[in-house]
Amino acid sequence: DGPAGYLQPSSNHLCHFSAELIENMDKKATWDRFYSETSSSTTAFKNFEWFFSFDAVRHLIMPRLESRPQPDASLHVLDIGCGTSDLGPCIYRRSSLPVRVTCADISPIAVQLMKDHVLAKPVQPGNPSSELEFTEMDCMQLKKHFTSSSIDLIIDKGTTDALLRSKEGKGKAELVLQQCLKVLKSSGVLLQFSDEDPDARLLWLETAVREQKVASAANVGVQEVGVLRGVSYYCYQVTADPVS
Numbered sequence: 001d002g003p004a005g006y007l008q009p010s011s012n013h014l015c016h017f018s019a020e021l022i023e024n025m026d027k028k029a030t031w032d033r034f035y036s037e038t039s040s041s042t043t044a045f046k047n048f049e050w051f052f053s054f055d056a057v058r059h060l061i062m063p064r065l066e067s068r069p070q071p072d073a074s075l076h077v078l079d080i081g082c083g084t085s086d087l088g089p090c091i092y093r094r095s096s097l098p099v100r101v102t103c104a105d106i107s108p109i110a111v112q113l114m115k116d117h118v119l120a121k122p123v124q125p126g127n128p129s130s131e132l133e134f135t136e137m138d139c140m141q142l143k144k145h146f147t148s149s150s151i152d153l154i155i156d157k158g159t160t161d162a163l164l165r166s167k168e169g170k171g172k173a174e175l176v177l178q179q180c181l182k183v184l185k186s187s188g189v190l191l192q193f194s195d196e197d198p199d200a201r202l203l204w205l206e207t208a209v210r211e212q213k214v215a216s217a218a219n220v221g222v223q224e225v226g227v228l229r230g231v232s233y234y235c236y237q238v239t240a241d242p243v244s
């Protein structure tokens with residue numbers, strides 16, 4: 001049973017959305033409403049997972065944290081558009097080497113739900129020096145929050161997809177990518193989990209990186225995550241050599 005066997009969405013992500021909402025997935029108000037409604041419809045907190053949960057992609061994430069030149073130095077992981085996903089807490093729990101996991105989202109409602117959840121049900125770190133934080137942040141402005149070349153791993157599960165699918169979100173997706181490349185270390189990597197076809201996404205990534213001129217060369221790659229109900233999911237990897 002390959003990774004596709006783990007593709008178990010906790011709910012069908014798009015069934016919560018009307019066509020009008022899908023067109024507006026680049027807007028903070030859309031997500032505030034979504035997280036308010038999904039949390040008020042149940043009494044017990046439940047993580048909402050776009051596409052699939054951590055187990056489907058742990059084999060693509062954890063090796064990047066486990067092989068490092070200085071095992072005692074903490075690696076900084078950033079989950080952009082974390083929503084109420086359990087992905088960040090899972091990394092914090094599973095990494096035996098120290099990590100600082102920052103889970104960032106534009107929706108203060110999602111961020112507060114996660115803060116309340118980990119307060120009520122604390123997550124045990126895999127390493128005593130690890131840190132886990134949830135923070136409200138517009139990922140089009142990562143440079144306001146992080147210094148250049150400071151992040152080791154950026155994870156994007158469905159956030160760029162949501163922006164690209166929206167009516168007015170394409171420019172926003174480009175901005176998020178640009179900001180990611182600015183705050184990533186030269187040894188760092190951006191992982192985008194997506195259901196977009198490689199023909200379209202690779203072309204978009206290569207063009208967007210070239211046009212932004214934040215990198216002299218970008219290495220863009222793709223790996224299939226698996227197939228669920230006839231839909232293929234991919235992991236796009238972007239690394240950038242800084243402009244000299």
Ligand SMILES: C[S@@+](CC[C@H](N)C(=O)[O-])C[C@H]1O[C@@H](n2cnc3c(N)ncnc32)[C@H](O)[C@@H]1O
Nearest residue numbers: 031049050081082083085105106138139157158
């Ligand atoms: C498709 S959901 C994915 C949520 C989560 N990553 C998951 O796997 O379930 C997209 C998320 O991106 C967030 N988002 C949209 N625009 C954003 C922005 N400019 N900055 C930060 N987060 C944003 C939304 O609030 C939403 O939580």
